[in-house]
Amino acid sequence: MDEIIPKVSFYVFGVPVRNTVVGTWITMVFIILGVWYVRRTLPTALVMLIDFVRDSITGIMGSSVQADRYIPFLGTLVIFLLVANNIFVIPAIATPTMDINTPLALSIVVFFAVHYFGFREQGILGYLKARASPLLILDIISDVSRTLSLSLRLFGNILAGEVIVAVIYRLVGPLAPLPLIVLSLVTGVLQAYVYFVLTANAIASAVVRT
């Protein structure tokens, strides 16, 4: 089971750097190279993917003008998660989302981003007025539990895939976990989509004018 627990790779000035952090850096390199490639050639498949993301946000937000303001944030999330969840197909690279810290950090970013968008859209007073109701305590609970459930869902799904692959590899041998790796790929893409849709829903419920 040692393969699935994040290990300290090396130390930078006494700060331990885990192999999932190295995986995050490699993910960033991949994304930057991909962006550079896309800027030069504009492949059709990627254009379709971006259109799909845009259509999804439009469907959730209600109008395309509204949706365009949140494409940078939500698009960054979905691109990062798509690459990060599936980086494990390259051998010897740890999936960044296999470490609870990565999904938790993303969820905390989402937590603050939702409130920031709410403030930006309705003004500080307007947003506070919209939130101030007898249900405020339930709102706070749902904010916290959304942060927890977003991070735990992503972490659990990715970790479960890794564990199953490790167990089958240990029990049967090389090449046996291939179907399960394909299943993990599907799970990674699906979880990226789910994370994106739930975040978009949270933002939509925060910025709607009442």
Add this chain to the structure above:
Amino acid sequence: MFDLEPGTLITVITILVGGIGMVLGAILPAVVEGRAVLRALDGMVRQPEVANDLRNTLIVSLAILETTAIYVLLVIFVIFFANPLLDRFFPAG
């Protein structure tokens, strides 16, 4: 069974709870997800024009329902690989 050593007893109970919990945590979400898919398919057959909307909602709600099974799995990972009780009673092992 209860005259075992405490470490063995905790390990045995951990394994039992892990197995039973995973079985229950897999069965219940599967049943509920099956009902959700059934209703969504019903809706798609009745009104094919909203099939796209239904499909997106279905995928998202399936993922949310699946989360309960994932929570069970996470708890079982914790009690298997980082059991807090074993750490408390036997700090060395």
